[in-house]
Amino acid sequence: KNQVEQSPQSLIILEGKNCTLQCNYTVSPFSNLRWYKQDTGRGPVSLTIMTFSENTKSNGRYTATLDADTKQSSLHITASQLSDSASYICVVSRSRGKLIFGQGTELSVKP
Amino acid sequence: EPEVTQTPSHQVTQMGQEVILRCVPISNHLYFYWYRQILGQKVEFLVSFYNNEISEKSEIFDDQFSVERPDGSNFTLKIRSTKLEDSAMYFCASSESAGDYGYTFGSGTRLTVV
Numbered sequence: 001k002n003q004v005e006q007s008p009q010s011l012i013i014l015e016g017k018n019c020t021l022q023c024n025y026t027v028s029p030f031s032n033l034r035w036y037k038q039d040t041g042r043g044p045v046s047l048t049i050m051t052f053s054e055n056t057k058s059n060g061r062y063t064a065t066l067d068a069d070t071k072q073s074s075l076h077i078t079a080s081q082l083s084d085s086a087s088y089i090c091v092v093s094r095s096r097g098k099l100i101f102g103q104g105t106e107l108s109v110k111p
Numbered sequence: 112e113p114e115v116t117q118t119p120s121h122q123v124t125q126m127g128q129e130v131i132l133r134c135v136p137i138s139n140h141l142y143f144y145w146y147r148q149i150l151g152q153k154v155e156f157l158v159s160f161y162n163n164e165i166s167e168k169s170e171i172f173d174d175q176f177s178v179e180r181p182d183g184s185n186f187t188l189k190i191r192s193t194k195l196e197d198s199a200m201y202f203c204a205s206s207e208s209a210g211d212y213g214y215t216f217g218s219g220t221r222l223t224v225v
């Protein structure tokens with residue numbers, strides 16, 4: 001079954017700290033893996049996209065890794081800010097553009 | 112930056128009524144999608160649309176649902192007879208090609224069925 005599992009379910013960190021979110025997937029065929037940020041009541045916004053051959057991709061303070069052999073990905077957030085508080089969703093794309101979403105990690109950054 | 116626009120942002124309807132959710136995809140995009148997110152749950156794929164026909168649909172997308180591209184700019188999702196369990200956020204998305212980097216989501220329409 002095509003699934004995307006994320007951990008932890010929720011996370012609270014202090015402003016300025018780093019954190020790492022995890023994603024495991026069992027999706028086939030695999031086209032690419034994306035990390036999205038979703039604010040409450042808003043649409044998902046793309047942070048990074050990685051294809052099968054890419055191991056790491058950065059976007060500012062966000063760095064994503066992908067191990068296609070173990071089907072695992074991580075999203076590392078550096079020097080967190082209050083505005084980073086949101087749901088972070090791991091999404092795997094199959095062929096023809098259908099996206100399989102994870103449940104998301106609810107990140108709360110406290111002052 | 113180009114955006115996917117969805118209207119209305121919030122719609123309240125009575126059970127059994129028909130609703131049409133509207134989306135204006137990014138102008139040079141060729142692939143269109145609808146997703147939904149029930150409160151507290153993950154985003155789920157409903158349907159993809161290309162070249163004026165459905166290319167893939169999920170189990171959720173039953174006979175109560177239909178999609179249409181009535182003109183060159185709009186992409187609509189119609190729910191024929193709404194049920195309470197249809198209450199959710201509905202997201203439209205578009206992309207230049209299947210699965211490409213230009214995949215962009217709209218801000219969503221919150222549908223509340225009472």
